[in-house]
Amino acid sequence: MKISKSGFKEYIRIYNEDEMFYKQLYEEERLRPEGFQDYVAGLDRNYIQNHALYVPAIHGKWLNYLKEYELFSVPADHIVIQKHNRYSPEYIHEHEFYEIFYVYEGTCENTIQSEKYACKKGDVCILPPKTQHNIAVFDDSIVINIMLKASTFHEAFFEIFTGNHVLSQFFSHIFYDKTENNYLLFHTGDDHIIHSLVEDLYIEYYGHEKYAETILKNYMMTFFCLLLRNHENHLESFLNTSHKNLDMLGVLNYLQKHYAGVTLKSAAEHFNFSVPHFSKLIKENTGHNFIEILKNIRLEKACYALVHTDLSIMTICEIIGYPNPEHFSRLFKKEFGMSPGAYRKSKIQS
Structure with a gap:
């Protein structure tokens, strides 16, 4: 049977044979519990096996x-x-x-x-x-x-x-x-x-x-x-984490918004954790430490600014939270294998 897009909703709502079996089983157990064991005893075991059906009263x-x-x-x-x-x-x-x-x-x-x-x-x-x-x-x-x-x-x-x-x-x-x-x-x-x-x-x-x-x-x-x-x-x-109250996505979204000035101490205080415990939770739940995550966010923002704006590299450094341009350039070159200027030029030419 070929399924059409226009008729999909009607098609998917139809109960198939296995669903009809399960619905009958469900209703017999709940509506007629006194006769449920007799109902199960009368079920066709070959049918159940051939259809790979699961019946808790049997299995x-x-x-x-x-x-x-x-x-x-x-x-x-x-x-x-x-x-x-x-x-x-x-x-x-x-x-x-x-x-x-x-x-x-x-x-x-x-x-x-x-x-x-x-x-x-x-x-x-x-x-x-x-x-x-x-x-x-x-x-x-x-x-x-x-x-x-x-x-x-x-x-x-x-x-x-x-x-x-x-x-x-x-x-x-x-x-x-x-x-x-x-x-x-x-x-x-x-x-x-x-x-x-x-x-x-x-x-x-x-x-x-x-x-x-x-x-x-x-x-x-x-x-x-x-x-x-x-x-x-x-x-x-x-997440299978030892700390049920840690909203890791909330932490990551917070770092995305406050990347320029945030520190481990200020972020830990914002989420009401001690600095050592907060640092440990971040590592456990992301596989990266706070500095690595912050560096990656800042470099991601820098790449976008280099390609999509005419801002100077000095200005970009200040915006993303690196007041020292030389330090920024070293980090950038280590990550991407080229200087920020060369990166901007390569993207513009491509």
């Missing part, structure tokens, strides 16, 4: 770990897209690939490490490998899951960051360091472009047409770029 509670080869059965496949089965029983699972889920309609409940979070329409959640989680949908809400091989995710997501952008450092720490149960949640709300792009991804995946894999990869790149362009300020991060 018990279990933690499922999915390896990439189990989902990406064809080696060339890099992306798998599915609608989350409504009414499917809750069970905690983890996997070695990346999962992105998008709340297309309604709401859902996302559980990570026994912590429950309510997600609403437009929410996009990015879950790294080895993150124990569960998604619960027990009404007509629609959640679309996008699974990517780890290598595909890294290629698509981190190609966006070509410099030392402070967010790239943050994401890199979340996704690459050996910490688990971290994830990112973007609130895109009624962003119709993101909504439409998710539809395009789903249609392209199930269309199985020529060059689908290449088109899907490019769609995902666009998807990530739009998330960061339009919803960088609508982002929550959930």
Whole structure:
């Protein structure tokens, strides 16, 4: 069946066979509990096995770990897209690939490490490998899951960051360091472009047409770029950190705004931490120390000013917080392999 863009909403709302099974199971357990055991006893075990369905009354509670080869059965496949089965029983699972889920309609409940979070329409959640989680949908809400091989995710997501952008450092720490149960949640709300792009991804995946894999990869790149362009300020991060009250994105945004004059002491005071403890938390949660982060922000601002303004290098130094031009030039040349003047000239000529 070919899915049309105009008929997508009607198509995705239709209950598939597995959803009908799960909905019946859900209603039997809650509406007719006295006869539920007899209902389970009469279920077709072969049907359940052939459809890979999960029935807690038969299988018990279990933690499922999915390896990439189990989902990406064809080696060339890099992306798998599915609608989350409504009414499917809750069970905690983890996997070695990346999962992105998008709340297309309604709401859902996302559980990570026994912590429950309510997600609403437009929410996009990015879950790294080895993150124990569960998604619960027990009404007509629609959640679309996008699974990517780890290598595909890294290629698509981190190609966006070509410099030392402070967010790239943050994401890199979340996704690459050996910490688990971290994830990112973007609130895109009624962003119709993101909504439409998710539809395009789903249609392209199930269309199985020529060059689908290449088109899907490019769609995902666009998807990530739009998330960061339009919803960088609508982002929550959930980090496996020893300090639950540290809003690391808030810290990074504060440094982005006050980079010219901020010091470790003033930033620690602003967030009500002692200097040593604040310094330790920054290192633990970003993989970089305060000086490195501040340097990268200032150099990023300097690069922009060199390319997009006619300000003198002396003025740029003062604006970004380096009163000593010689010190600035040394830092710049060490980072980019050329002087600020040469950098400006190379960008203008190109």
